Amino acid sequence: MEYLKKRIVVTAEFDSRDESYSWILNWLSDHPYSQTATQFSVSTTIARGAQKINGEGGDGAISATYFLPAPGLHFFWYKNRLIWMYRERVRPAGSTVASAGAAVENITISTLGRSRHVIQSLITEAQRKFIDRDQARTVIFQADQYGAWRRTKSRPKRPLDTIVMEPKLKTHIVEDAKEFFASESWYSERGLPFRRGLLLYGTPGTGKTSFIHALAGELGLNIYVVNLSSKNLTDDTLSELVSDTPSRCLLLIEDVDAAFVQRESKDAATGITFSGLLNSVDGVSAQEGRMLCMTTNHLERLDEALIRPGRVDIRARFGKATQSQAKELFIKFFPQAKSATVNTTSIGASVQPSTPESMKVNATSQPPLVVTADTDISVIENSSTSRAHESVNRTARQTEALASQFAKAIPDQTFSIAQLQGFLMGYKKTPELAVQHVEEFVRRAGSAEVSGTTKIGYDDEDDKARDAAADKDEKQYYLEDSEEQERERKEFREEKEREKRASIKLE
Structure with a gap:
């Protein structure tokens, strides 16, 4: 019988410890049979090792749910051929209930005939379908304590x-990276290692890590992150991890200066040596075809051997925001809208925190800002109740005018992009208020009084009252949101929640 089965039946086997198991589960979850099977299992993940993938777990407000055929024998049709599938759950030999981890599963798919074409076509379709899940996403892998790459998020x-x-x-960086990945034969003809090194340095909050994520998305590559401060990481483990990276990926080492300063380990318990790091990223066994990306806030602390030409080919400095960058950031935060409704009385009221009298805002001291038809920005008096709601059509030119005034108030090379972004986050739907309070932000940002995300709305008299009441050594100020601000924040959260639920349904 075994001989006859091998002659007339084609069978493919999938093991849950291999990635191909995820392909077939993903394919089965979308097959019509899984929607009608009377014996089915419910799962929140279809990746091997219970690793979350696109649309699973933290990617949405509600965990993804997959309905799959339960362990046992199942029959269904594929391309007019009868397919039978047997799903088996096996506990590893010698393991106990208390010590065993996830059970090992096997899936076998069979069909009549001697040709493997139908089964291979099914597998290829399942693989392509699984890969397509991540076409519009960047997958991030991180080294685990066992020296293996673990998919953390997408x-x-x-x-x-x-x-x-x-x-x-x-x-320059993007074009250089594209040219590098298209020049494998050029490197091979000249006997050069097919590797590229990129070092991003500068003050914190200037967008170094964010740029690497965007670069990976532009190149269609995944990111493999190595944490050099891990206590479980040794030279051998690091070398094996780097060797196991795909031939096309971004290998990211963040804050490399925190682990090594002039060839000395910062922490004696760290298992990586400086020479081990050099051999891993640029040794004989180092993987080719990948781009090494390192970030640091202190370039001067790095040893020259680590950033010499050949290991680091491009050094890019990320500085603090210029006025032109502040203007660009403002326009990205508040793109022109066809119809934007501005409450001209609530603009003055929204900057009045519901705090004690000493922290209230004199609304008349800073009249609200509006945009006129000729794109000029003018100050108007408080409107009457009949003009409580005024509809303003904010065009591209008017947004440009607001952005110009915002940028003019920001001094060059003084604030990081993260600081400006934190300030604008407080005015998600009211760019006029952001422009109105930017000078106050410039005057106070960087101190303990304003974190950058708090909406500013107080005058000099309030400052004096707070300074007199506060302890000189430990100044802390808290601004509570007004009813208008709370309502705006609630609407924003509800809008984002609807977008999350809609994206989950589409997936």
Whole structure:
């Protein structure tokens, strides 16, 4: 019988410890049979090792749910051929209930005939379907304590135009990376290692890591992150991890200066040596075809051997925001809308925190800002109740005018992009208020009084009252949101929640 089965039946086997198991589960979850099977299992993940993938777990407000054929024998049709599938759940030999981890599963798919074409076509279709899940996303892998790459999350690809940085620098790095991945034969003909090194340095909050995520999305590559401060990481483990990276990927080492300063380990318990790091990224066994990306806030602390030409081919400095970058960031935060409704009385009221009298805002001291038809920005008096709601059509030119006034108030090379972004986050739907309070932000940002995300709305008299009441050594100020601000924040959260639920349904 075994001989006859081998002659007239084609069978493919899938093991849950292999990635191909995820392909077939993903394919089965979308097959019509899984929607009608009376014996089915419910799962929140279809990736091997219970690793979350696109649309699973933290990617949405509600965990993904998959209905799959239960363990046992099942029959269904594929391309007019009868297919039978047997799903078996096996506990590893010698394991106990207390010590065993996830049970090992096997799936066998069979059909009559001697040709493997139908089964191979099914497998190819399942593989392509699984890969297509991540076509519009960047997958991030991280080294685990056992020296293996573990898929941690996937996120939508970030467009490069959302990164605010020097345009020439952005273009140069992207074009260099594209040229590198298209030049494998050129490197081979000249006997050069097919590797490229990129070092991003600068003050914190200037967008170094964000740019790497956007670069990976632009190139269609995944990111493999190595944490050098891990206590379980040794030279041998690191070398094996780097060797196991795919031939086309971004290998990211963040804050490399925190692990090594002038060839000395910062922590004696760290299992990686400086020479081990050098051999891993540029040794004989180092993987080719990948781009090494390192970030640091202190370039001067790095040993020259680590950043010499050949290991680091491009050094890119990320500085603090210029006025042109501040303007670009403002326009990205508040793109022109066909119809934007501005409450001209609530603009003055929204900057009045519901705090004690000493922290209230004199609304008349800073009249609200509106945009006129000729794109000029003017100050108007408080409107009457009949003009409580005024509809303003904010065009591209008017947004440009607001952005120009915002940028004019921001001094060059003083604030990081993260600081400006934190300030604008407080005015998600009211760019006029952001422009109105930017000078106050510039005057106070960087101190303990304003974190950058708090909406600013107080005058000098309030400052004096708070300074007199606060302890000189430990100043802390808290601004509570008004009813208008709370309502705006609630609407924003509800809108994002609806978008999440809609994206889950589409997936």
